Amino acid sequence: MxxxxxxxxxxxxxxxxxxxxxxxxxxxxxxxxxxxxxxxxxxxxxxxxxxxxxxxxxxxxxxxxxxxxxxxxxxxxxxxxxxxxxxxxxxxxxxxxxxxxxxxxxxxxxxxxxxxxxxxxxxxxxxxxxxxxxxxxxxxxxxxxxxxxxxxxxxxxxxxxxxxxxxxxxxxxxxxxxxxxxxxxxxxxxxxxxxxxxxxVDVELFSNLPGRNHHWLDNIPRPIVGYFGLFDDRSDQKLLADTAKNHPDVSFVITGNVVTDVTLLEKEPNVYFTGPVPYQSLPAIVAGWDICMLPYKMNALTESINPLKLKEYIATGKPVISTPLPEVVSLSQWIHIHSGQDEWRKAITQILSGKELTGNCEERRQFIHEHxxxxxxxxxxxxxxxxxx
Structure with a gap:
């Protein structure tokens, strides 16, 4: 022994x-x-x-x-x-x-x-x-x-x-x-x-998106920019609200528990809150998205966070847009990193038009398996x- x-x-x-x-x-x-x-x-x-x-x-x-x-x-x-x-x-x-x-x-x-x-x-x-x-x-x-x-x-x-x-x-x-x-x-x-x-990252779970979207997305128009996980005081609601105003033809979906006042976002007709889903159902949610997002504030509260969803997003192969968190910047090969509503507006437009690509698919798969x-x-x-x- x-x-x-x-x-x-x-x-x-x-x-x-x-x-x-x-x-x-x-x-x-x-x-x-x-x-x-x-x-x-x-x-x-x-x-x-x-x-x-x-x-x-x-x-x-x-x-x-x-x-x-x-x-x-x-x-x-x-x-x-x-x-x-x-x-x-x-x-x-x-x-x-x-x-x-x-x-x-x-x-x-x-x-x-x-x-x-x-x-x-x-x-x-x-x-x-x-x-x-x-x-x-x-x-x-x-x-x-x-x-x-x-x-x-x-x-x-x-x-x-x-x-x-x-x-x-x-x-x-x-x-x-x-x-x-x-x-x-x-x-x-x-x-x-x-x-x-x-x-x-759970490679098997997030690298194999199902062919059908989660039914909670059935009545939400595409394209969709989505976020899953805890939505709290670390989230930059002003950035997200301004971005939603700049893209009235895009749906912004938040899936997960909400533990902060979201009155600002509830005013925007193209922002949707689905509530939480079981962990195993997250790939079905992401399957219906066109872009994954990490709209975090930049302050002392977020300086030390390493979002658990970061590599999960990357594993799905979907484009990812994020504010410049220190732990996100180190993975800039796989992430669209932008600050402020103007940069987010331009980036979302370019991503949805197919003009911006992030990383090589084979390199991405190797990276995810290593992690x-x-x-x-x-x-x-x-x-x-x-x-x-």
């Missing part, structure tokens, strides 16, 4: 099954080979007395007490992966709440570890700063901080608290994986191993086991 076969992974991340995060993609691969305990944790933001937050809280509490976990796709959970939902409270700015959460999480992990008859190494991987309270409790061989965003810049978050938590997590971690250059640069100064680790989630998972495993020795 190899040292890898004797390894247990403990993962602190988002709720398994709620949405297809990068960590879930990775552990669909890793969790099919290595025993993994996935801990659904509470969010970083203190909830408010809003309908959305109340609904989320009720859903979370139900999962804590029913222990029912639903995979985020039609596929079953990976064979070696176990998901638990310990009882936890979200008010992390209260010291006693954090202490209570720590006790609850420790008991859940101890129960799991005691069921494992053979293991030699424990590796803990964390994707958010609030994981700082739970690492180092089980004599782990390695603690990994998989840094996917600068959460301190997110609206509604307690910046001081999050930076304090992240400092604690960084001090306890042995190595880092960073999804953006700004995050890599920040972590590099701590003198520990840090690896640049951009997001991957599959399977290859990303193998890279992560190699670097972790190198550190274990």
């Amino acid at each position: 190899s040292s890898q076969d004797e390894t247990i992974f403990i993962v602190f991340s988002d709720d398994w099954g709620e949405h297809p995060s990068s960590c879930q993609h990775l552990f669909k691969c890793i969790g099919s080979r290595y025993r993994t305990l996935w801990i659904n944790t509470v969010g970083l933001r203190t909830p408010k007395l809003s309908r959305t937050d109340i609904d989320k809280a009720i859903h979370k509490i139900r999962r804590m007490f029913t222990r029912k976990i639903t995979p985020c796709s039609s596929k079953k959970l990976p064979d070696e992966l176990t998901v638990v939902q310990p009882f936890m409270l979200p008010f992390q700015n209260v010291r006693y709440v954090r202490h209570l959460n720590k006790i609850s999480v420790r008991r859940a992990i101890q129960r799991f570890i005691h069921t494992q008859q053979i293991y030699k190494y424990i590796v803990t991987l964390v994707t958010a700063p609030n994981g700082c309270d739970y690492v180092g409790l089980f004599d782990e061989n390695k603690i990994v901080y998989y840094c996917v965003d600068d959460f301190s810049e997110w609206p509604g978050h307690d910046k001081r608290l999050i930076l304090e938590m992240e400092d604690a997590l960084i001090s306890k971690s042995d190595l880092f994986f960073a999804t953006a250059d700004t995050l890599f640069t920040k972590l590099k100064k701590y003198g520990k191993p840090v690896f640049s680790f951009s997001h991957g 599959s989630w399977e290859n990303k998972a193998l890279f992560m495993l190699d670097k972790i086991f190198e550190q274990i020795g």
